[in-house]
Amino acid sequence: MPATRDSVADIWGPRTPHGPEAEWPVRVDEQIDEPPERWVQAGCVLCSNGCGLDIGVKDNRIVGVRGREEDVVNKGRLGPKGLHGWQANMSGDRLTHPLIRRNGRLEQASWDEAMDLIVTQTRDLCDRYTSGAIGFYTTGQLFLEEYYTLALIEKAGLGTPHMDGNTRLCTATAAAALKETFGADGQPGSYEDIDVTDCILHFGHNIAATDTVLWMRVLDRRAGPNPPKLIVVDPRLTATAREADVHLAPRAGTNMAVLNGLQHLLIQGGYVDRSFVEAHTLGYAELERTVRAYSPQRVEEITGVPAADLRRAAEMIGTSEGLVSTVLQGVYQSNQATASACQVNNINLILGRIGRPGCGILQMNGQPTAQNTRETGADGDLPGFRNWANKDHVQELADLWNVDVDVIPHWAPPTHALEMFHLCQTGSIRMLWIQATNPAVSLPDLGRIRKILQKRDLFVIVQDAFMTETAQLADVVLPAAIWGEKTGCSTNVSRVVHLHHKAIDPPGEARSGLDIFLDYARRMDFRDKDGAPLIKWSDPEEAFEAWKDCTRGRPCDYTGLSYAKLTGGSGIPWPCNEEHPDGSVRMYTDLHFATDPDYCESFGQDLDTGAPKGEEKFRALAPNGRALLRSTDYIPQQEQVDEEYPFLLTTGRLVFHFHTRTKTARAPTLNAAAPDDFIQVSEEDAARLGIRDGEWLKLTSRRGALEAPARVGDIEPGMIFIPFHFGYWDNPGRARAANEMTLYDWDPISKQPHFKHAAVKLEKVEAPTTRQPEPVDLHPDEAPAPGRLAATVETVSQAVANAAGAVASTVSPPRAHLADYIGLLLESEELLARVFEQTAETHVNTPDMPSECALMAAWSHEGMKSLQPFVAKYGERQEGETERLEKALMVQRTSKNFDLLRDLHDLFLLANESLVSAAILEQAATALRDDDLRDAVTRIREHNERQREWLFGRCRQAAPQTLVVPS
Known part of the structure; x- marks a missing residue:
């Protein structure tokens, strides 16, 4: 097949070096089956890089592609998937009829x-x-x-x-982190920033495999004069990591500790642009307090990253003039995803490296x-x-679509x-x-x-x-x-x-x-x-024109674009409007961020629990165009290794495949380059277990298992890597899907699943023994719908019983003595912890319950411990109400949706009980000038408020579906 290069053997192609003073040179990549009759303008949709390309057509068939040299994204370059993925269109197993x-x-x-x-x-x-x-x-x-x-x-x-x-x-975490920091989605930086920067940070982003053309851009700068410094954070020694000046390889799930440690060193080293921070951000004081505890030595203990390497990375970042930070699945699919992604935003912000060439943040996407x-x-x-x-934003849409506002599901x-x-x-x-x-x-x-x-x-x-x-x-x-x-x-x-x-x-x-x-x-x-018909368009161009109206005045303003303007040249970046008729290379050049309360896309969430902050609190912050420095502590992930499951599994992508191989496995060149799964283990673990390359291994988690050949090396000890692309449509005859083993759990803010840490065990096998999963219930005796659905209509006969009324007369302690309230708060926290733990056990199959309830219970245990010195100091309580509260609210229920709502309701009442006691004690401690007691109960009150916010939000989320839709 005629081609400008063999993109399997030479993934990234020849270098076209340049320095920061020169534009990225053109290099046109092409792959054709036969000479086309015509070329049709399009783009590549097999990774999030979004390269411009032309499709070669002959006899109503695609016969090849070439990169568009005029396109700002790729200047003619294409990666392996872009050069070969079109072959899937011609696959003989296309679906052709309903x-x-x-x-x-x-x-x-x-x-x-x-x-x-x-x-x-x-x-x-x-x-x-x-x-x-x-x-x-x-x-x-x-x-x-x-x-x-x-x-x-x-x-x-x-x-x-x-x-x-x-x-x-x-990509959900990318959006969430941008909202939390800048008030709205939309990347502050651009690919062009790589062309001029002097420092690049790839955090959890194996760019060499996931965004091949963007990696070409990095390599061309690295091969030219005045190359940028490169820091890579990844537990594996990937092609990206091999190129790095500093490679940090943290244990899975510890990104937050690494990022807090980097910020600690940047602050300690005097690299913070304090005039920028004061003028254009909020939250610096709290950030500084939070990261103070993350010394290089402590970070090494948590993450395994050597303190000296962390210092080198911080020095490189701090002494540079620019900084381009990119983030992908190593953060997004791991523990504390949104919280960690926000810390990457923080690094650019505290250094004042945003809104100008060579200073940008790319919270990358995975899908095109x-x-x-x-x-x-x-x-x-x-x-x-x-x-x-x-409410005004929802009303804007209702007016645009000419529908009643209550039709739009914003409840x-x-x-x-x-x-x-x-x-x-x-x-x-x-x-x-x-x-x-x-x-x-x-x-x-x-x-x-x-x-x-x-x-x-x-x-x-x-x-x-x-x-x-x-x-x-x-x-x-x-x-x-x-x-x-x-x-x-x-x-x-x-x-x-x-x-x-x-x-x-x-x-x-x-x-x-x-x-x-x-x-x-x-x-x-x-x-x-x-x-009139709700949808008023009948073809793509009419739909695009309608979409433009929807974007008017919003961050993603498309009003200056048209099909005619987008035809014949390069793609154009939004916002594109009267103010920016040729598009905008980067956002926030005026350093006014999208945090105005009337304009922002989100009022923010608690980084640990995901509880909404609310409009009132957001307006009270008065951000008004300033970026928000969000901070929190490192929290270990829920599923840890143990004697039975001693390894941590992480999953990821291969350079030759996209998603679940639906297209790329039907491109013969790509499928031949990566035909099957593998299990990557470290050299140390392989030596200890007697594993050699190519030997069959079985990997098992608490949820499932797979078998695949071993691949030894280029990963940290105690870690296992497998690609997630492989499934069963091409009948390998064995279980080989990585997600047989991964956790049905998610980040509390972005709700992105945790694919990057699951406890697994590893064993050698002579040959595969686990059969691939097969459908077990395809209802052969039933017609499809409507007969497939139950014929009875379920109704909800009553709303959730009001437990508050039953308990109201019992929660007020008859005595207001300090010792009584300390004892009441102590026992309330104890009961709250027990009910959170019971709820986690009862609703173990409701994905967020085990992890979030465990976190909430840990907070209550912490509160109990902090109160013990004051029980000794002020005496035991004489009388309290927690026994009756326990009888009323510590009810063992089932795992059904309605019972989940009742359990959340009861927990909300318990959290309120603790909150009131803590607030009263906070005032009493102030009157007594007992600073230690005040500090302890203030911490408890803050945790109670966060517990209440999460519980209240979770009740509101569950209520419409549970009460309105029969189940």
């Missing part, structure tokens, strides 16, 4: 049959259970116009809060159109980076992916529409996911181009057109918008996502409040 499950088998159907079935099912569920019984799980592979149409259907057509995508697995899911609200957010908690936080699948598991969501993604391989704890997708009372629609592991479990399969076969826009990490023109026709009867969504909306007859 399929409906009849008597347990997927059989060919017409579009009318498939869509009528979906519409009938939708209406039946809405009538029986409300639209809260319907969920959408989308992708990072659609185009902007498709996402916006889907978001409008979900938010204003059906009015369900249940929409998220697989971008939750890769992840930025579009966030912009349009297809990930559950509000379109245009609007704020769910701002509870949007449902994120793992919570959505949990609601499917409990029977609360009864229809799930999955587009262009493969959760049966990509989500954690796959045994659990397969059982959910096979439930008799869950109607599953899969919209895809191939028969994936997920499509095999669907009730309806819709054949989808993919990249190259439809027109639309995508936006990359650097905010650059590319227009992809349709190059060829899709195979058979496959349709674009936009056509499918428009057909569904027409059949559902969605209307605005004047009776």
Whole structure:
């Protein structure tokens, strides 16, 4: 196959060195099967880098690609996936007709049959259970116009809060960290900053494998004059780490300690730009107090990173004039994800390195159109980076769409992916529409996911181009057109918008996502409040023009863009409007951040619990355009190694594959380069266990197991790495999916799953013995819908009983003596800890309960310990009420949704009890001038407030679904 290079043997291609004074030189990469008849402008959608390319077409076939030399993102370069991924379009196993499950088998159907079935099912569920019984799980592979149409259907057509995508697995923390620090989503920096900076920090970002063209950009600077210093933080010795001047390899789950340690050294070394911090940030004093405890020696104890290496990294960062920081899954999918990502933001901010060339932050995405899911609200957010908690923002959308504001589901936080699948598991969501993604391989704890997708009372629609592991479990399969076969826009990490023109026709009867969504909306007859069709466009360009109106005045302003403007040259970065007609290379050049309360996308959350801060508290901060320095302590992850499971598993990506290999495994060149799974172990562990390269190993966690050949070296002792791409559609005959073993748990703010730390055990085997999972219940005796769903309509006969009334007369202690209140607070904290622990045990399968309840219980145990000296000092309590409180509230319930709500309700009452006692004691201690007692009860009160905030938010989240939708 004619090509400019062998991109398997030479992944990143030849160097084109340049210094900071020169532009990145052009280098055009090309891969063709045969000479094309014409070239069609598009972009690459096989990583988040978003390179511009042209598609070579002959006889309605794609015959090759070439990089666009005029494009600002890649200047003509393409990585292995970009050069070969198009081969999947030509795969012989494309889905070409709709399929409906009849008597347990997927059989060919017409579009009318498939869509009528979906519409009938939708209406039946809405009538029986409300639209809260319907969920959408989308992708990072659609185009902007498709996402916006889907978001409008979900938010204003059906009015369900249940929409998220697989971008939750890769990019949710990027969005969350940007909101927490800068008030809104949108990258402050750009790829161009790499061209001029003198220092680069890659934290948890194996850029050489995940963003090959961006890595070429780094390598070209490193090969030229005045190369930038490079610091890489990764537990593995990757190609990225080998290039680094300093490589820090922390233990899994300890990123926060490393970052607090770096900030400690930067402050101690006098590198902070204090005039910048004072003028443009809030929170520095608290940050300084927090990181004071993270000396290099303590960081080494927690993380394993040598103190000398941490000092070298801090000195490199501190003495540089610029700094480009990039972050990816090593942070996003690990312990304290959002909190850690915010610390990377902090580093740039305390040094004043933002808003100018060579000084930027790139909270990277994993999916190619992840930025579009966030912009349009297809990930559950509000379109245009609007704020769910701002009533005016919700009203803006209602006015734009001409619908009643109460139609838009803003009464509870949007449902994120793992919570959505949990609601499917409990029977609360009864229809799930999955587009262009493969959760049966990509989500954690796959045994659990397969059982959910096979439930008799869950109607599953899969919209895809191939028969994936997920499509095999669907009730309806819709054949989808993919990249190259439809027109639309995508936006990359650097905010650059590319227009992809349709190059060829899709195979058979496959349709674009936009056509499918428009057909569904027409059949559902969605209307605005004047009776006109809710969706007022019929093609991609009309959808784009409607989207522009939605972005007007928002951070992601597209109003200066058009299909005509995006055709023929380079992609253009937003914001693009009258003020910036040619787009904006970087944001915040005026150092005014998006934190104005009337403008911001979020009022912030507690970094440890995820509890919303609330509008009142945010306005009281008066940020008004200043960035927020968020800080917190390191907290160990919940699942730790032990004697039975002595290794920590981390998962990640390979340079030749994307997501679950749905496309890349169908590109022969890419599949041949990485045909199978492997288990990477350190040389030290391999020597101890007698493991050699290529020998078969079995890896087991508390959730599942897999078997794969060994790969020895380039990883820290005690760590295990496996790529997550591999599943079962190509029938390897054994269990090999990494997510058989991963945790069904998430970050408290971004709700991104924890893929980067799971306790596992390792053993040698002679040959594979574990069979690949097989569907066990495809309902062969049942027709699909509506018969697949239960015929009875469940109703909620009463609301949650008001426990407060039953307890109110018993919680007030009859005596106000100091000793009584100290004793009351002590026993309240003890009871609170026990009920949190009991709730965690009762609701062990509700994903956030074990981890969050463990954290809350630990706080109460800490409070109990801190009060003991004052019991000795002031005496024992004479009388209290906790026995009756315990009898009323420490009730052993079941794991059902309604009982979870009751348990949360009771915990909220208990936290209130402690909070009141702590507040009273705080005042008494002040009057007594007992500073030690005041400090102790102040700490307890602060923890009680955080417990209450989380519990109150969790109750409000659970209540609409539990009380309104029968389950």
